[in-house]
Amino acid sequence: xxxxxxxxxxxxxxxxxxxxxxxxxxxxxxxxxxxxxxxxxxxxxxxxxxxxxxxxxxxxxxxxxxxxxxxxxxxxxxxxxxxxxxxxxxxxxxxxxxxxxxxxxxxxxxxxxxxxxxxxxxxxxxxxxxxxxxxxxxxxxxxxxxxxxxxxxxxxxxxxxxxxxxxxxxxxxxxxxxxxxxxxxxxxxxxxxxxxxxxxxxxxxxxxxxxxxxxxxxxxxxxxxxxxxxxxxxxxxxxx
Amino acid sequence: xxxxxxxxxxxxxxxxxxxxxxxxxxxxxxxxxxxxxxxxxxxxxxxxxxxxxxxxxxxxxxxxxxxxxxxxxxxxxxxxxxxxxxxxxxxxxxxxxxxxxxxxxxxxxxxxxxxxxxxxxxxxxxxxxxxxxxxxxxxxxxxxxxxxxxxxxxxxxxxxxxxxxxxxxxxxxxxxxxxxxxxxxxxxxxxxxxxxxxxxxxxxxxxxxxxxxxxxxxxxxxxxxxxxxxxxxxxxxxxxxxxxxxxxxxxxxxxxxxxxxxxxxxxxxxxxxxxxxxxxxxxxxxxxxxxxxxxxxxxxxxxxxxxxxxxxxxxxxxxxxxxxxxxxxxxxxxxxxxxxxxxx
Numbered sequence: 001x002x003x004x005x006x007x008x009x010x011x012x013x014x015x016x017x018x019x020x021x022x023x024x025x026x027x028x029x030x031x032x033x034x035x036x037x038x039x040x041x042x043x044x045x046x047x048x049x050x051x052x053x054x055x056x057x058x059x060x061x062x063x064x065x066x067x068x069x070x071x072x073x074x075x076x077x078x079x080x081x082x083x084x085x086x087x088x089x090x091x092x093x094x095x096x097x098x099x100x101x102x103x104x105x106x107x108x109x110x111x112x113x114x115x116x117x118x119x120x121x122x123x124x125x126x127x128x129x130x131x132x133x134x135x136x137x138x139x140x141x142x143x144x145x146x147x148x149x150x151x152x153x154x155x156x157x158x159x160x161x162x163x164x165x166x167x168x169x170x171x172x173x174x175x176x177x178x179x180x181x182x183x184x185x186x187x188x189x190x191x192x193x194x195x196x197x198x199x200x201x202x203x204x205x206x207x208x209x210x211x212x213x214x215x216x217x218x219x220x221x222x223x224x225x226x227x228x229x230x231x232x233x234x235x236x237x238x239x240x
Numbered sequence: 241x242x243x244x245x246x247x248x249x250x251x252x253x254x255x256x257x258x259x260x261x262x263x264x265x266x267x268x269x270x271x272x273x274x275x276x277x278x279x280x281x282x283x284x285x286x287x288x289x290x291x292x293x294x295x296x297x298x299x300x301x302x303x304x305x306x307x308x309x310x311x312x313x314x315x316x317x318x319x320x321x322x323x324x325x326x327x328x329x330x331x332x333x334x335x336x337x338x339x340x341x342x343x344x345x346x347x348x349x350x351x352x353x354x355x356x357x358x359x360x361x362x363x364x365x366x367x368x369x370x371x372x373x374x375x376x377x378x379x380x381x382x383x384x385x386x387x388x389x390x391x392x393x394x395x396x397x398x399x400x401x402x403x404x405x406x407x408x409x410x411x412x413x414x415x416x417x418x419x420x421x422x423x424x425x426x427x428x429x430x431x432x433x434x435x436x437x438x439x440x441x442x443x444x445x446x447x448x449x450x451x452x453x454x455x456x457x458x459x460x461x462x463x464x465x466x467x468x469x470x471x472x473x474x475x476x477x478x479x480x481x482x483x484x485x486x487x488x489x490x491x492x493x494x495x496x497x498x499x500x501x502x503x504x505x506x507x508x509x510x511x512x513x514x515x516x517x518x519x520x521x522x523x524x525x526x527x528x529x530x531x532x533x534x535x536x537x538x539x540x541x542x543x544x545x546x547x548x549x550x551x552x553x554x555x556x557x558x559x560x561x562x563x564x565x566x567x568x569x570x571x572x573x574x575x576x577x578x579x580x581x582x583x584x
Contacts, residue, residue, distance in 0.1 A: 144451070150527075
C-alpha cells in the first residue's frame with residue numbers, strides 16, 4: 001500500500017498550479033528520501049480553460065480528475081475515495097508546502113492513525129496579505145479548543161490524516177441557501193466532537209496565497225455559520 | 241499612569257484619578273513593586289538597557305525616567321519603535337514615536353504598536369484618555385489572576401511567545417525551509433519577516449477575548465438549555481410577551497436589566513468588546529441554549545445578530561420580534577438593520 005496520497009485541488013489557478021505542483025514534488029522527494037511512498041491525485045472542480053490546460057503538465061505523474069461539483073468539501077471526499085495512500089494530505093492549487101511537511105506530518109499521524117489530524121505549525125500568507133498565523137495544538141492547555149471552536153475556526157483543511165479517519169468523517173456539503181457553510185470549520189467541529197485530536201507538526205509551514213475569492217471570503221459574505229454540532233450546545237459542556 | 245492596571249495589582253479604585261494613583265504609588269505601590277503604567281515592564285527594560293550598553297542601577301522605573309527616556313530605550317514588549325514609525329509615517333521625525341503612542345496611540349484602535357495582535361477586537365473604553373485606560377489593557381488584564389501583574393501579563397507573555405516563534409523563522413532549519421519555498425515561489429519572500437504581522441490562538445488572536453466572553457457567559461448562565469430566548473427592549477419597557485416553558489431573558493442595557501428567574505445581564509460580558517465580537521457572543525448564546533424560539537424586542541444587538549445570522553438560525557428555531565414598534569420576522573430584522581447601517 002502507498003504510504004501517502006498527496007491531493008491537489010484546483011479550480012481557477014491557471015499557471016499557479018505548476019508552482020504548487022513543484023512544491024508537492026519537493027515534499028514527495030523529501031518523503032521518499034525518508035523511505036516513504038507517495039502518489040498524487042489532482043482534482044479539478046469546474047476548472048477554467050487555463051487551469052485545465054496547465055494541469056496537462058502533471059498528467060504523467062498524477063491521476064487527474066475533472067469534476068463538476070462546485071463544493072470543495074465534496075471534492076475532497078471524492079479525492080479520499082480515489083486515494084490509495086494510507087494517509088491523505090491536501091494542498092490547494094495555488095499554495096505551497098514546506099518540503100518537510102509530508103514526512104513530518106506522517107510521523108505525527110502514525111502515532112494514532114484513527115484520531116490524529118495533523119496541521120502545519122504555521123500558515124505563512126503571501127500575495128495580498130503578509131501575516132503569519134501560528135496554529136494552535138488542540139491540547140495546548142491555554143487553548144480550550146471546545147470553547148474556541150464554538151466561536152472561531154483555528155484549523156483549515158490543508159491537513160493530513162489517515163484515509164480511514166477521512167472516510168469515517170467526510171466533509172459536509174456547503175449549503176448557502178440555508179446558511180450553512182464553513183466546511184473546514186464544520187469538519188473540525190465534527191472531528192473534535194468524535195474524539196479526534198488536531199495536532200500541530202513542529203517546524204512545518206503552509207505557504208498560503210491569499211486571494212479575494214477564497215472560500216472563507218465567500219462564507220463570510222453570505223452570513224453563514226458552520227453546521228450544527230454538539231460542541232455548540234452549552235448544556236453538554238463542563239460547567240464552571 | 242494607568243489607574244485600572246494599577247488597581248488590578250493593588251486593589252485600589254480602578255476609577256481613581258491619575259493624581260490619586262500617583263499618591264498611592266509613592267506611599268505604598270512602589271515599595272510593593274507595583275507597576276503604575278502598563279507601558280513599563282521592569283525585566284524588559286533592563287534587558288533593553290543592557291542591549292544599549294546602559295547599566296541599570298537602583299529602581300528600574302526611576303532609572304528609565306531619569307536615563308532611559310532620554311536614551312529612547314523602549315521599556316515594554318507592547319511597543320516596537322520601528323514598526324510603529326513604519327506604519328505611521330505621518331509622525332514627526334524629531335519626536336520619539338513612543339511618546340506619541342503613550343499619549344495618543346494607545347487610546348486608538350488605528351495605531352499598531354507592534355506586529356502582534358493586541359486589541360483582540362476590543363473597543364476603545366469610554367473616556368479612555370481622561371481615565372488613562374488604554375485599549376491594550378483588555379489583553380493585559382485577561383486571565384489576570386494567573387499572572388503577577390507587577391512583572392508580566394497575558395498580553396506581554398503572548399507577545400514574548402509569538403516573538404520567539406517568529407525569531408525561529410529567521411535562522412536555522414526553518415529558515416532553510418522558507419528559502420527553499422522562496423526558490424519555487426519568490427512572492428513568499430516579498431514582505432520582510434520584520435514587517436509581517438503575527439498571531440497565534442489563543443495567546444494572540446483577534447477572537448481570543450470573544451471566546452473568553454462567550455465561555456464566561458456560558459459558565460455563569462443558570463440554565464444550559466431554554467425553550468425560548470427573549471432579548472429585552474433596550475429602553476427598559478415591558479416585554480409584553482408570555483411564552484411557555486423555560487424562557488431566558490437577555491438584557492443588553494442598564495434599563496433592560498431584569499429580575500426574572502432566568503434573566504441574564506449581558507453587559508459585564510460584552511463591555512469591552514467591539515460590535516462584531518458582541519454579535520459573535522450572542523450568536524454563541526443562542527446556538528448554545530438551543531431554544532425553539534428567539535424573540536428580539538426593540539433590542540439593537542439582537543436585531544444586528546438576527547439580521548446577520550437569522551437565516552441559518554431559522555433552520556432550528558423560530559425568529560420573531562419587534563423593531564421600531566412593528567412586529568417583524570426574519571426579513572424585518574434584515575431590513576431594519578439595513579436602514580440602521582445606512583443611517584450610520
